[in-house]
Amino acid sequence: MIAFAALLERLLFAQARGAKLALLRQYFAATPDPDRGIGLAALTGDLNFVAAKAGLIRELAAERTDPVLFALSYDFVGDLAETVALMWPARPGNETAPRLGEVEQTLRNAKKGEVKAILAAWLDASDASVRLALLKLITGGLRVGVSARLAMAALAEMSEGRASIAEIEETWHAVAPPYDSLFAWIEGRGPRPSAGAAPVFRPLMLAHPLEEADIAALDPAAIRAEWKWDGIRVQLAAGPGGRRLFSRGAEDISAGFPEIIEAMEFHGTLDGELLVMRDGAAAPCAELQQRLGRKAVTAKMQRDLPVAVCLYDMLFDGAEDLRPLPFDARRARLEAWYGATRPARMQLSEMIAFPDLAHLAGLRDGARAAGIEGLMLKRGDSPYEGGRTKGLWWKWKRDPLSVDAVLMYAQRGHGKRSSFYSDFTFGVWRADGALVPIGKAYFGFTDAELAFLDKYVRDNTVQRFGPVREVAPGLVLEIAFDAAQASPRHKSGVALRFPRISRIRTDKPAAEADRLDSLLRLTSA
Amino acid sequence: MPAPHPETWLRNTRAGLFCEPGGFHIDPLRAVDRAVITHAHSDHARPGHGAVLASAATLALMRARGIAGVSEQAAGWGEVVRLGEVDVSLQPAGHVLGSAQVVMEYRGSRAVVSGDYKRAADTTCDGFVPVPCDVFVTEATFGLPVFIHPPAGEEIARLLASVALFPGRTHVIGCYSLGKTQRLISLLRAAGWEAPIWLHGALVGMCDVYERLGIALGRLNQASGAARGQLAGQIVLAPPSAVADRWARRLTDPVVAVASGWMRVRQRAKQGGVELPLVISDHADWAELNATLDDVGAPEVWVTHGSEDALIHAAGLRGMRGRALRLVGYGEEEG
Ligand SMILES: [Zn+2]
Ligand SMILES: [Zn+2]
Numbered sequence: 133m134i135a136f137a138a139l140l141e142r143l144l145f146a147q148a149r150g151a152k153l154a155l156l157r158q159y160f161a162a163t164p165d166p167d168r169g170i171g172l173a174a175l176t177g178d179l180n181f182v183a184a185k186a187g188l189i190r191e192l193a194a195e196r197t198d199p200v201l202f203a204l205s206y207d208f209v210g211d212l213a214e215t216v217a218l219m220w221p222a223r224p225g226n227e228t229a230p231r232l233g234e235v236e237q238t239l240r241n242a243k244k245g246e247v248k249a250i251l252a253a254w255l256d257a258s259d260a261s262v263r264l265a266l267l268k269l270i271t272g273g274l275r276v277g278v279s280a281r282l283a284m285a286a287l288a289e290m291s292e293g294r295a296s297i298a299e300i301e302e303t304w305h306a307v308a309p310p311y312d313s314l315f316a317w318i319e320g321r322g323p324r325p326s327a328g329a330a331p332v333f334r335p336l337m338l339a340h341p342l343e344e345a346d347i348a349a350l351d352p353a354a355i356r357a358e359w360k361w362d363g364i365r366v367q368l369a370a371g372p373g374g375r376r377l378f379s380r381g382a383e384d385i386s387a388g389f390p391e392i393i394e395a396m397e398f399h400g401t402l403d404g405e406l407l408v409m410r411d412g413a414a415a416p417c418a419e420l421q422q423r424l425g426r427k428a429v430t431a432k433m434q435r436d437l438p439v440a441v442c443l444y445d446m447l448f449d450g451a452e453d454l455r456p457l458p459f460d461a462r463r464a465r466l467e468a469w470y471g472a473t474r475p476a477r478m479q480l481s482e483m484i485a486f487p488d489l490a491h492l493a494g495l496r497d498g499a500r501a502a503g504i505e506g507l508m509l510k511r512g513d514s515p516y517e518g519g520r521t522k523g524l525w526w527k528w529k530r531d532p533l534s535v536d537a538v539l540m541y542a543q544r545g546h547g548k549r550s551s552f553y554s555d556f557t558f559g560v561w562r563a564d565g566a567l568v569p570i571g572k573a574y575f576g577f578t579d580a581e582l583a584f585l586d587k588y589v590r591d592n593t594v595q596r597f598g599p600v601r602e603v604a605p606g607l608v609l610e611i612a613f614d615a616a617q618a619s620p621r622h623k624s625g626v627a628l629r630f631p632r633i634s635r636i637r638t639d640k641p642a643a644e645a646d647r648l649d650s651l652l653r654l655t656s657a
Numbered sequence: 658m659p660a661p662h663p664e665t666w667l668r669n670t671r672a673g674l675f676c677e678p679g680g681f682h683i684d685p686l687r688a689v690d691r692a693v694i695t696h697a698h699s700d701h702a703r704p705g706h707g708a709v710l711a712s713a714a715t716l717a718l719m720r721a722r723g724i725a726g727v728s729e730q731a732a733g734w735g736e737v738v739r740l741g742e743v744d745v746s747l748q749p750a751g752h753v754l755g756s757a758q759v760v761m762e763y764r765g766s767r768a769v770v771s772g773d774y775k776r777a778a779d780t781t782c783d784g785f786v787p788v789p790c791d792v793f794v795t796e797a798t799f800g801l802p803v804f805i806h807p808p809a810g811e812e813i814a815r816l817l818a819s820v821a822l823f824p825g826r827t828h829v830i831g832c833y834s835l836g837k838t839q840r841l842i843s844l845l846r847a848a849g850w851e852a853p854i855w856l857h858g859a860l861v862g863m864c865d866v867y868e869r870l871g872i873a874l875g876r877l878n879q880a881s882g883a884a885r886g887q888l889a890g891q892i893v894l895a896p897p898s899a900v901a902d903r904w905a906r907r908l909t910d911p912v913v914a915v916a917s918g919w920m921r922v923r924q925r926a927k928q929g930g931v932e933l934p935l936v937i938s939d940h941a942d943w944a945e946l947n948a949t950l951d952d953v954g955a956p957e958v959w960v961t962h963g964s965e966d967a968l969i970h971a972a973g974l975r976g977m978r979g980r981a982l983r984l985v986g987y988g989e990e991e992g
Contacts, residue, residue, distance in 0.1 A: 142819075158822055204964070208801055209922055211924070218804075259807070
């Protein structure tokens with residue numbers, strides 16, 4: 133646990149992506165199995181044990197520290213786990229700090245009532261750095277700014293060419309903590325772990341925003357156009373080994389949408405958009421949001437919020453990998469399959485015919501139907517490449533003045549909202565991997581959404597500055613605004629006019645929020 | 658006749674602590690006729706005094722800072738100097754080179770003013786000597802139980818591990834010119850770092866005085882003389898203000914480290930873009946403060962500056978009477 137604690141401490145302060153990668157690589161290279169695999173799972177949120185609540189930490193503090201000294205210390209530090217980690221009265225004994233693997237195994241098997249005594253003994257045997265890591269781990273709040281994708285990038289670097297990020301991402305669902313077989317493959321000591329028959333996630337192909345400079349260079353004859361639906365991008369993977377519905381972040385969301393799983397009577401992998409559909413018409417995305425993040429779903433929800441998938445692409449037909457084929461060929465395979473099987477709860481994404489780009493621009497501006505965000509443009513000859521390859525796919529949003537930003541800070545509101553965190557600062561990614569704030573907005577939606585955000589802030593607070601809480605970068609907010617102006621007064625170099633939160637994007641990983649340079653380009657336009 | 662309680666002859670004035678029967682101030686905040694100076698940090702050693710009593714090293718460091726008194730008197734450790742009706746002597750405080758505690762005896766009653774101090778080992782200055790007394794006047798910069806400084810050697814090991822992990826980057830450590838700089842250098846040398854250590858120009862003067870006074874620091878280079886790219890893989894020391902300034906542009910993809918007791922708390926450390934916080938302090942941590950209260954065994958403790966509430970509470974738990982002096986003006990240049 134000592135090496136893991138040291139890693140967390142350095143990751144917390146590292147800004148640049150390159151530095152984080154180097155730290156992760158070194159940790160994975162220097163730490164033995166199974167500790168490093170447990171560390172990896174802890175970082176990517178894949179550890180599974182009953183987390184302790186903050187109340188348990190308070191109880192421990194009350195038993196082992198003077199109440200006046202604790203109160204003065206907590207007041208100064210501002211974070212409960214950190215206060216306890218720093219002031220825990222050491223009881224030097226024979227014990228050494230526990231290994232990470234031991235911590236995970238013990239907690240996985242512990243009964244609820246035993247956790248406190250176990251934790252106290254560990255704290256006694258550890259230094260402040262390990263104590264803090266333990267307390268953060270056990271309350272489920274590491275928050276050091278490492279996404280699963282970053283961890284995978286570190287593994288890819290470590291493999292010295294044996295494994296690409298995309299291959300690791302595909303393999304991810306075939307392995308489980310402590311990932312011995314994954315590390316064996318990365319280090320060239322074993323074969324690539326096989327998913328067997330279980331359906332696996334294939335990295336999604338993503339689009340770039342279409343910018344002025346791109347438009348001039350587009351050849352209308354080489355481009356295919358589809359509606360850009362405002363739902364949730366999903367991947368449907370099915371075969372003899374099972375059926376899975378994945379979010380764009382590779383999260384398995386099958387349990388929340390049993391009716392889709394039931395309809396997946398095929399063998400292959402499809403790319404599409406999950407929508408709430410009534411009588412063939414898509415409902416606003418807010419309705420779909422109500423069905424997200426659920427482990428189980430009631431019959432009433434299935435009835436009130438009926439879902440369907442609008443199919444964009446076919447990645448695998450049976451075991452045949454179609455991804456190297458051009459878009460047009462894949463589309464033909466998708467249409468043929470669809471025509472032959474007529475699957476329930478699925479429809480084909482419409483291909484929009486257009487004589488020229490001006491016509492398309494008119495369609496884009498006129499598209500006011502609920503559930504349509506704008507247009508997708510795809511080169512007819514584009515292979516399906518995971519990630520965001522330049523020059524193949526573009527998104528051409530109806531309202532270009534919106535940005536997907538990451539929640540950074542929150543402050544309480546006023547009046548009837550004074551008990552809620554309702555005043556939010558958000559930011560976008562700078563080229564060096566740092567998150568820079570671009571503006572502040574007040575929430576204007578339903579009480580349920582306000583409650584969600586308030587809880588999110590409380591659960592994900594990294595630290596406090598007076599009334600302001602810093603939140604771990606994990607939640608994407610879609611921000612609508614009237615204009616973006618260059619502003620040397622702001623750290624980001626840009627100021628937004630009338631920014632407001634138009635949507636909470638729980639479906640979108642923070643790493644995929646917008647980049648500062650795309651926002652800066654809007655200021656000159 | 659019973660010995661007079663120190664509160665009858667040592668009191669808090671607008672210029673700082675004043676010893677009335679001795680006719681002198683200790684670390685006065687404004688110019689006075691007669692001053693006893695604990696150490697040469699700018700918040701304790703201020704310019705313009707008449708007669709100054711201090712350790713020889715403190716006087717040398719003050720002269721190098723250009724703030725000599727009109728007349729100076731050096732006292733060796735334990736050497737008794739009679740000022741007015743008071744016997745004054747100095748004992749090492751272990752804070753920085755020359756740093757002293759002021760021991761005062763008046764009609765059988767003894768008070769000790771610690772100045773700033775620490776108890777951890779430091780090869781660049783003499784170690785703290787506890788002196789039993791009736792009133793112990795202590796600092797409390799790190800007077801909260803959350804402040805426990807790890808062994809400095811461990812922090813240096815973390816720094817050197819980072820240098821090994823990022824060989825293409827410059828490690829720049831923000832630290833103050835007097836005391837912290839020289840201690841870091843000596844810790845690096847003790848850890849086997851024999852390469853030249855690069856200094857911001859503002860740190861050079863104090864290092865020269867240390868060397869003149871017999872503290873060997875090894876090879877030191879001025880960072881301003883480095884060629885482009887030459888500082889990759891090197892360790893550079895600079896005042897904290899320079900680290901975020903244009904001056905830092907000469908560094909190669911710098912890893913910004915700060916060496917201070919405040920780095921113990923992440924919220925503090927996260928301010929100002931620190932990438933490698935190092936918990937190395939020239940002040941006593943919570944454990945040292947408490948151990949010192951036990952060592953001096955004074956029935957009464959006065960706290961000059963810092964987090965006095967917690968330390969006074971802790972003194973109370975030991976049956977000692979605590980009192981906050983709330984001297985303002987100290988602690989500006991330290992950590
Ligand atoms: Zn000092
Ligand atoms: Zn001081």
